[in-house]
Amino acid sequence: MKLEGFKGIIAATITPNGSSDEVVGAYLDFLYKAGVRGIFILGTMGEGAKLSPSTREKVAGRVVEAAGTRFLKIAHVGCSDLESSARLARHAQEIGADAVSAVAPFFYRYDAESLANFYSALCTSTGLPVLVYNNPGRQGYSIGLGDLARVFELVPALRGIKDSSGDPDLMLELKCMFGSSHFVACGGDHLLYYAFSIGVGAHVSAMAAIYPELAVGIMNAVERGDFAEALRLQQAVNRARRTLRAVGPDTASYRFALSLRGVDLGPPIAPTRRLRQEEMEQLSRALGPINKLAEDAVKRA
């Protein structure tokens, strides 16, 4: 699927960890049936940075193949080192991904000129569209609007951005400044309603990897002008998000929540510990109403 003109929910998919092809296929079917039309592979909730480059290649290849042509397939290739990111970007093209995205390089902090070096090298390494992925909490530093604009100016080959800063002001500016020339996606689940309502048409959503009905439901409700419904679902998303962040390591709790939907993609990727029994029970209780809401949304649709 082409990046250009894409609108819709892009699930930041949970990564299979020892799962069979059947389960992976069933997971993608589950997402598709709920209205998801894009996948962001090996991103933050996809635990990409916990896998070695060669393992990432294998996993990405497998997911891209299972996804087929019905999804926009964005491979996350961000690493702390440029060489591995470039290798993954090259590989993403070979396996048939539609685009790549890389979080700003982490561990060190980089200024606009250094970031431009990074993204410029990525653009050279692959024929696929390259998207910036701005996630201050993970990369360890903020990149302001001025610096982002400078990066886009220095690297005309860049094709867009996924912004997970959580800053509504930055989202609006990115949409206004780059929305007509670049692919602009929002990346914060608590901003699903906001981003769609200001006209950001694509959303990379970790919650959509578990509750695709809710994310898709918000998008559709905004589109048809039913804000009350959009907010009702947004509130459910916020509650799920707060719960999942409060109990256990989040990469473990997100996986567990998905298993409550009937899709078991395996334990968290090492070295993250598994959830304890009481954490699983606490999550089961707290997420019960969200599960029900998601399933009702299916029935109503």
Next chain:
Amino acid sequence: MKLEGFKGIIAATITPNGSSDEVVGAYLDFLYKAGVRGIFILGTMGEGAKLSPSTREKVAGRVVEAAGTRFLKIAHVGCSDLESSARLARHAQEIGADAVSAVAPFFYRYDAESLANFYSALCTSTGLPVLVYNNPGRQGYSIGLGDLARVFELVPALRGIKDSSGDPDLMLELKCMFGSSHFVACGGDHLLYYAFSIGVGAHVSAMAAIYPELAVGIMNAVERGDFAEALRLQQAVNRARRTLRAVGPDTASYRFALSLRGVDLGPPIAPTRRLRQEEMEQLSRALGPINKLAEDAVKRA
């Protein structure tokens, strides 16, 4: 050289980037002559996290070989993913390093049990002693005393820790709790005087990679009870550190400062930009007195 019983300055060496073997050898000679007896390879100021695992292997092999037996050689193997860290730890043994150290896994946050999983797997992957490297500013989260103690309890194979938290309280506790059973090194240049004065015998120092005379001078001055001299040199270290952090990307400014000492190990590793002309001039001016102090220290010794 054996980790056990090692005392002294361990330079967190700058990483050769396109330099000849002659230059690498001359760099290690420079450090040795100034009294450095250990090297920490590909650590934070060594830009390890900017290199792919395979490039790290090559560079580590080259530096370990050039260093020979006159240094304690610790290879930094920390990555965002356990698999690559374990691979580098295994490789470090093959090339003849004396120990490995890994910063707490970054990008995600890990609790004590997950950290224990990480370090336990590292210990299994290599026959070399494994050291925790705690650097909250880089790994992105703090690990308190209680969590560190828990990790050591869960992973008896761990042999020690390099603490770069900059917390004098934590340093003292680590020394008291683990100093007799484990290798405990301090990792903050502004704490050289403090750490030696409380009896922490080993110090991993980025400043020693540029001004080894100052770091060694502080150690020696504390040992002979000349606190005034130790503080005079500590103050010079602090000033150099503040200057190097204030002008340009620090991985670029540290390299440049080393070139002012006559050792050019090449430009910063991509994607970090090179220093601008005015930054180089500013650093040259500001570091002039520190250079002179370091060279005088050589003459006096």
Next chain:
Amino acid sequence: MKLEGFKGIIAATITPNGSSDEVVGAYLDFLYKAGVRGIFILGTMGEGAKLSPSTREKVAGRVVEAAGTRFLKIAHVGCSDLESSARLARHAQEIGADAVSAVAPFFYRYDAESLANFYSALCTSTGLPVLVYNNPGRQGYSIGLGDLARVFELVPALRGIKDSSGDPDLMLELKCMFGSSHFVACGGDHLLYYAFSIGVGAHVSAMAAIYPELAVGIMNAVERGDFAEALRLQQAVNRARRTLRAVGPDTASYRFALSLRGVDLGPPIAPTRRLRQEEMEQLSRALGPINKLAEDAVKRA
């Protein structure tokens, strides 16, 4: 004016500092004509915490008197100490304010139970409605949804909240949990569009103290469903906000921006320094287009 049922823009007014009654009156006329119907006196941008309790009483009395009955008048009474806050809350009633609000007590951090003690004592000290004011950046600590809910539970006399956390998720939850029983106002200028669009009917806005036309314009545009216009104005607000925070101390730059609208309320309250000549020139240039936009909005209305 009554707090109950109030909807609209509440300007977080700039505080007169040596200005004549004429100027104060003209300022309030300016706000009223632009559609502002509430004022938040001596809040954060009103520099209340820079004045002694007795001076705050005098200034509040003067502004409340000048405002008359055409505005909802909320006096900000937050201090680092409860005794002074309670005194100001009592005094606010004497001078005829309509409500009081107090930022969570600052300098120290307080848990939910201690916060409940604070707000409970305020409610006892005055017959006016008391509103929590949550501003993590100023009070120095975050208060999560759970803690806020606990405070409201422990202090039934509390009448509402002004939330300046900037967290869209928290805003939505406060509206859903307390919107029908309490007065809920949003307090972040970058969230004007968002808050009105999710149905939060009152907004305390620092930008409305300078560009009331923009804040009111956003509210009206959302109400009539003209989201494009709302976002156009929101973007202007965001740009003004970014500019005002980037040049000089913000309490000085906000005053200066107001003087560019023709209302000079005097220099910043001590000890904040005045703007330098070049800062004033930079602001004049950068704010020119915003001024024009605000004045055009007047003409069109």
Next chain:
Amino acid sequence: MKLEGFKGIIAATITPNGSSDEVVGAYLDFLYKAGVRGIFILGTMGEGAKLSPSTREKVAGRVVEAAGTRFLKIAHVGCSDLESSARLARHAQEIGADAVSAVAPFFYRYDAESLANFYSALCTSTGLPVLVYNNPGRQGYSIGLGDLARVFELVPALRGIKDSSGDPDLMLELKCMFGSSHFVACGGDHLLYYAFSIGVGAHVSAMAAIYPELAVGIMNAVERGDFAEALRLQQAVNRARRTLRAVGPDTASYRFALSLRGVDLGPPIAPTRRLRQEEMEQLSRALGPINKLAEDAVKRA
């Protein structure tokens, strides 16, 4: 007692809250007998910022009178507003304090020039020596070495500084730059050993308000060159500090710890809640060994 030439432990005293004169006198005797020779009244652990200016005046007057001439008496006069700070500084002179100190004004952030305005006005308001009090965690912003040097340059009437930044580098620089011309005191309990060992002769210590024997013991041990003893006591101080910060609101836990020493100065100042029963029990258990250490230190001295 004169500020000039003062060396020793200055206890950041707990503030009497409803206590009789007898108890206040007994508290000061307790401190004096343990070797404390200075008191810092109504500072951070003294809960000054929780009291109104007029209450602060009363309390300060009472403590200064009870202290008599055997202590150096520094009144903390920092407020969020300059007017109240100046009033308290004036009053401190009337009641016979020896010096005043003010934390950098809080709630807002101030640059060097604005801070100079603040301290200059304080110097004008009183005939007593005025000391800067730098506490980034409380005032809400850091003041770097360059800014502090600028403030001292702009306000020659300033007589010194109490630095509670916890930054060993800054402490060393302040001592070297201002130690011969100004009064320089350290303010972090975890830096007692460090500060004395680098020659900072005065220490404002919250722990000395509860365990004066430990703080005085560290000072004496450093002076006679018994570093092992100094570190043993420093470790006890660190453990007490960690415990007191971990259980309950710290202003409540410090008071409770003092009551375990036999001095009950009343409940925490409102609105801070009282400790719960289980918190008191937890503290009693955890502090038992520290109490014993302090009492043994008395016997041995």
